[in-house]
Amino acid sequence: MVHALYEAHRVLKPTGVLLDLRPTATHRRVGLGKGVSWQSVGVMRERFDDDRAADHAVAQVLGNGLYKRQRQTRFDLDRVMDTMEDFRTWLNEFVQLGNLASHESLIKRVEAAKNKQRAQTKITVRGPLKLGVMKKIEKL
């Protein structure tokens, strides 16, 4: 990770800016509906080892004087799915990629909640992202 941040520094112009966009170390929430009508049903259980390592790498290059942090913003990113099948497919892939424990109980809870709603009610996974803005500092 640190090496990638050094590579970005190398290819940036002297006045260049690095944008670091990624999820925060926060468990995603699963709910029904979308936008302001979204209602939480359950919470995913994720691992944050990589996120903490990324934070550490960024802190290291800031400490080494490669970049100056200008600001950091945080916002929610929604993934909206039409059906339980879509949700199950997405979640199973996510669990497999992240080597996470089974989320079968969450699936059952979402399914039970969705069965009480209209058929067209969407399933939305909501998780916060952060966007770090860092200005390149020329090394002397």
Add this chain to the structure above:
Amino acid sequence: MALIIDPAKDEIRALKNAVDWRGKRVLEVGCGDGRLTLRLASLGPSKIEAVESDAELIHTARKNLPEHYSKQIHYRVGNAEQLKYPDNTFDVVVFAWVL
């Protein structure tokens, strides 16, 4: 699978407010299938070099590249730790879910 990511466009709004993109040379590292790349292109950079380590995703991104962005966006298989570009090339580098 029917999946819509960021229908409210909060992600691109945050990126739009982060820098002035107009006429800039941009490197996006970790472009995946090009979902975010196409949104970045709409902000007006002169050129986007989009890099992804997964060749299959680059194939998908190229397949989904609209004709009107074909001169603005260039997809390439590559590694974040060994970028094939000269020093001092880009105004903006975006690490999209890479770190």
